[in-house]
Amino acid sequence: MNTVITIGRQFGSAGREIGQKVAAHFGIKCYDKELLSRAAKESGFCEEMLENHDERPTSSFLYNLVMDTYSFGYNASHFVDMPISHKVFLAQFDTIKNIAAEGPCVIVGRCADYALNDMKNCLHVFIYGDEKTKTQRIMEKYNLDSYKAKDMCNKKDKQRQSYYNYYSSKKWGRADSYNLCINSSVLGVDGTVKLLIQYIEDFEACQK
Numbered sequence: 001m002n003t004v005i006t007i008g009r010q011f012g013s014a015g016r017e018i019g020q021k022v023a024a025h026f027g028i029k030c031y032d033k034e035l036l037s038r039a040a041k042e043s044g045f046c047e048e049m050l051e052n053h054d055e056r057p058t059s060s061f062l063y064n065l066v067m068d069t070y071s072f073g074y075n076a077s078h079f080v081d082m083p084i085s086h087k088v089f090l091a092q093f094d095t096i097k098n099i100a101a102e103g104p105c106v107i108v109g110r111c112a113d114y115a116l117n118d119m120k121n122c123l124h125v126f127i128y129g130d131e132k133t134k135t136q137r138i139m140e141k142y143n144l145d146s147y148k149a150k151d152m153c154n155k156k157d158k159q160r161q162s163y164y165n166y167y168s169s170k171k172w173g174r175a176d177s178y179n180l181c182i183n184s185s186v187l188g189v190d191g192t193v194k195l196l197i198q199y200i201e202d203f204e205a206c207q208k
Contacts, residue, residue: 001026002207003200004100004119006112008126008164008178011156012134012149014189015127016108021193022200023106031099032108035092038099043091053088055109055163089167109160113178114168123203125196126178133185 005022009015016032023030031038036054040047089111096115099105100122107116113124131150138149164172175181180199184192 001104004122005106006124007108010128012138012153013127013129013184018192019106019108028104030106039091039095053085111168124178126181127184129185
């Protein structure tokens, strides 16, 4: 096993659970919220600050400014005056690269596919689902009625879409942004895990 798998996901599609099960199958680590703890330690930011800005865009985001600053490193003069949300993104960006450099793993969300776009041994996956299945899952998980669950799904997806589209040069959820897109509502969680494991094994075989 030598592959880093990134998973983008719609809210309620069970993307995190699928990622955890795939990681368990291969005996590798799965990073979701764990990535924030790691980024906090490596950047010096407190973990609460990272959580407050986690996958949340700001309307004032200046893409070119941030990317220029990232190219020149943290010592660039622009970095000092950069909004905290942008600094948090860069901290996560660095941590994602560091984690991937250490070996195979699964990384959920946080533009990981974009951060690792140049790595050859990466598979970028997007998990989505139909509205009925996602709503039902969120109703059960958070004990909500269907209206509130559906509203929560819509808001979370808009948030993730805005974050991804601000901070990357690709489009969230669009097929050409990933290697594989799977509707988890069709096969269920375990069926999707099985399909993804087979895809990863075939991918690895092609790399040899």
